[in-house]
Amino acid sequence: MGTMNLKMLLESKELERCPFPIPVGWFHVDFSDNLKVGEIRNVELFGQEWVLFRTESGKPGISDPYCPHLGAHMGHGGKVCGEHLRCPFHHWEYDTSGWCKSIPYAKVMPPIVKKQAILRTLPMVEKYGMLWAWYHPQCEPPSFELPYIPEIEDATGYAGTRRGSWTANTCIQEIAENGVDTAHLKFLHGAPGIPPVTATYEGPVMQLDIGQGYIVGTAYGPGLNVMRFNQHGITATMISYSVPVTADKTQMNMSFRHVDYAEGTPELHASKKVIDHMIGAAEGEESAGFESVDFVVWNHKKYRPNPLLCDGDGPVLQFRKWFKQFYPGHENSAKI
Amino acid sequence: MPKVHVKNRDGSERELDADSGCALMDALRDGNTGVEGTCGGMMSCGTCHVYVDADWMARLPARSDDEAEMLAAIGEIVEVRSTSRLSCQIPMSEELAGLRLEIGPPT
Secondary structure, eight states, rough: OOOOHHHHGGGTTTTSSOOOOOEEEEEEEGGGGOTTTOEEEEEEETTTTEEEOTTTTSSSEEEEEBBBTTBTTTTTTTEEEETEEEEETTTTTOOOTTOOETTOOOOOOOOOHHHHHHSOOOEEEEEETTTEEEEOOTTOOOOOOOOOHHHHHHSSSEOOOOOEEEEEOOOOHHHHHTTOOOOHHHSSSSSSSSSOOEHHHHHHHHEEEEEETEEEEEEEEEGGGEEEETTTEEEEEEEEEEEETTTTTEEEEEEEEEEOOOOTTTTHHHHHHHHHHTTTSSSHHHHHTTTTHHHHHHTTTTOOOOOOOTTTOOHHHHHHHHHHGGGGTTTTOOTO | OEEEEEETTSOOOEEEEEEEEEEHHHHHHHHTSSSOOTSSSSSSHHHHHHEEOOHHHHHHHHHHEEEEEHHHTTTTSSOHHHHHHHHEBEEEEEEEEGOOOOOOOOO
C-alpha cells in the first residue's frame, strides 16, 4: 500500500472561506436619486464604515469617518457646509478629495494640510444614474474608467425597470468565479449540457463567451459585469454591480434592460422572458427566487487555493490569475 | 544634565536644565519659557519656535523639509530668521551643553 496523501484529506481544516482582501476597483455605492444635496449618512462598504455626502453644488463624496484632527466620527453630527464636510467637534472642514479647507481657529495651517489630502476619501463618479467609488487599499487613483453601456446610458432605445439586490455571505471573487465554472451550470442549475466557454483577459477587463454567443459578458474589474443574453432573436442585458460590504459579505446588485420594443410585440415578450429566466423567479419575487442554488453553495463553501480540477472543468485557474491583479501586495500569497 | 542658556521674550536670561535624550522643546515647555509645543513634535503647530545663537547653528542637526515648511508657515505671522528652529526637532545631548537660544515670539 502506497503512502496516503494526507494533505488531500486534511487540508480543508486549514482553509478559509474568504481569504482575500477587499479588491481594487470601481464599486456601486448607491443610486444617485438616493443622495440628496446636503445629505450626509453612514454606509458600510469595503470592510469599514464611510461617510457618504453630497455638497451644495451636487458633488458626491465618501470619506473615512474619523476626523484627522482628534478622531471625531463625522457621520455623527457632521454637516455639509457648501462644498465641504464639516466635523462637529472643532469645525475642521474637508472637500470631497479629503483636503482640509478650513480650521476656523488656527492662525497657521499645519504644513501637511497644504501638501496633501489628510482625510481618506474615495474618488467618485456618477454614471448610469448611480454613485460609484474607486477603492484601492493604498489610496492609488483610478487605473481604469467605467465603460459606456448603451442599455442604461442612452436616453432612448432601451427599457426595463427591473432591478434586484441580494446579499451573499461570501467574497466577490467566489461569486465571479461561477462565470468561468461552466460545469456547475449543468449540475447545480440543471442546464441541459455543459456549455463551451471562452474567456479573454486584457488588463482589468475580462470577456466571457458562454455557449458560443448565448451569453456574452464583459467584466470591468470586480465591481461591474455586463452580460448580454442572446436568445429567441433578441438580446437582453444584465448589468451586475456587486460591492464588497466586508471581506466575506457581498451585496449583489443587478439591473435588467432590453430593447424598447412596442407593447404586444413578440420581441418584447421574448425579452421579458429571457430576463425572467436570468433571475429564475416570477415578477415581483426577485429577492426570494433568484438563483437560490448558487447562494446555498456560496454561503457555505471554503476557498481551495489548490483545487482538484478535472477535464471538463472551466478555465478557473486562468480566471484566478486575472483576478489577482485586484489584490496589490498579495500577488504571492499562498492563500489566494 | 546639560544646561542651555535661554533669552526670554522679556529680554531676561536664564540657565535651564535640558535632559539628554529629550527634545529641547520639552525642557523649554516644562521650564515655562512661553514655548507651548502643542503638537508634541509633529511639526504642525509652530509653537516651539526659537532663534538659535548663530555660533551654535552648525552644531545642530539640519532642518528637515517638514521643519522648513512649518517655519515658512509661521513666517506669515512672526519673524523667521536664518537661525530659526523648531525646538522639538533638536534632541538634547551632552554635546549641546551651553547651547544659547532666544525664545521666538508668540504665534
